[in-house]
Amino acid sequence: MRDVYLVGVGQTRYGKLSSTLREAAAEASLAALDRAGLEPTALDGAFLSNAFGLVERQGHLGPLVMTALGVPEVPCTSIEAACASGSSAFREAFVNVAGGFADTMLAVGVEKVSQLDTVTATSYFSYGSDYVYEGACGASFPGLYATMATAHMKKHGTTEEQLAAVAVKAHENAASNPKAHFQKKITLDDVMKSMVVASPLKLYDCCPFSDGAAAAILTTKEKAQALGAPLIRVAGSGRAGAIASLPDRPDLTTVPSTRVAADQALKMAKKTVADIDFFEVHDCFTIAEVVATEDLGLFKRGEGARAAADGATRVDGKRPVNPSGGLKAKGHPVGATGLGQINEVFDQLTGKAGGRQVANAKTALTHNVGATGGSCAVHMFERSN
Amino acid sequence: MAASEAFTMQQAKEALRDGKLMGWKCTTCGHTQATPMLVCPVDRKRAIEGVELPPTGQVVSFTVQNVSSEEYINDIPFAFVVVELDNKVRVSGWLPYVAKAADLPLGTKVRFTPSYKPGVQFEKA
16 A cells, blocks of 8 residues: 555635535635645546535536536546545545555535525435434434434533533634634633524534535655655545444444544554544534544543533643534535545644644544444544655 | 345335334344344344334433424424333434423333324324
């Protein structure tokens, strides 16, 4: 297996975009190519991640994006793994370079749902659950994670105030992220007084419906060195599945695919969680960040929420989590999200993260979950120059 | 068992309307679940058959939703529930007329009830 390097990233602003899916994806891709110092003709292939393209009455989006980039001859395959689509596309691009099938690959993710009202968007998102057994029983995505939160509170004594602290931290970080959907700080009181969407989760416990696109360029060590780019190695890649439907899981307080994917990525990187300087984890809801930090082993089981409330996950804390603002406040354009996390890794490891910079960050881990854990991808990155 | 004899989701759906909650059971290891399987995820054997599940159980987790998809827009607020049936098999479903979390303590006994809705509906037992 060949070493693979991350040489460029790009993303649109997250929030409400007026551009179409193909325009947003092409914009993020060009930004990533520019940052790498490459032209689109350098690409051997691409993977595009998108979950709700049919909202725009558009399937088979890949060739449209490659055509917009002026390289219609470059193959582009769509990847869908619900909210883990972006990191899954990244994984396939990584595999192509590592396996020697291609030298330079693009992974680009895009989503556009802001034209939908809340009820319609909630309906579309519920199609990403095990619909017959979850969505058709009324469960929305906030509802599914809320069901996990109820179980976590019962088993571990986690409180609504501790969950709210996760949201306050996310907004604080996003306030210094110019690409973030939300760029305003909030207080614990704001969270606690916001409307209950799905008990115990309130509006500010939930990520927004965001538009956005994000991209990453991967290449070989030789080509990365020739570019004179910062050398950021994709040191580990893990990908796992798990029982998709909540009722079939014996324990609602853990996402088993997180542990499996993380073990794969860390084993490949020959690292442990203690070696990682910061984490971008899947925090579609505050409870999701808590469960992820416990499953990844940052904190003992049941102590994730308390650790967050104590400040351990702040940018200047012992275990910085989601310096970008996370899905919760940076935003969650489903197909783009996993690649947006990798944008944050590049910014942080090149010292370009401004007010949310994690001091001396040299290693990072991304964790991206599809639905409630049916899909998971974990990647580990290391700056080597 | 040949694939053509497999217990289908369509059969389960029709049984639901007739007042029977159905699941899938591995006849070699006994593993039973409320969602379809052609191969058992526990012993990886293919001897699967449809089985009627007990209609009563207790709520092991839930949420009260005030925002819903289109299908349930006239039912909010309601509870989405994960129920452990009397044989320990878990199923998901929904409970109408639950307005706040305090109205549904964990452990509440519930009973399956046929409904015009697509999902599995429960009522307090």
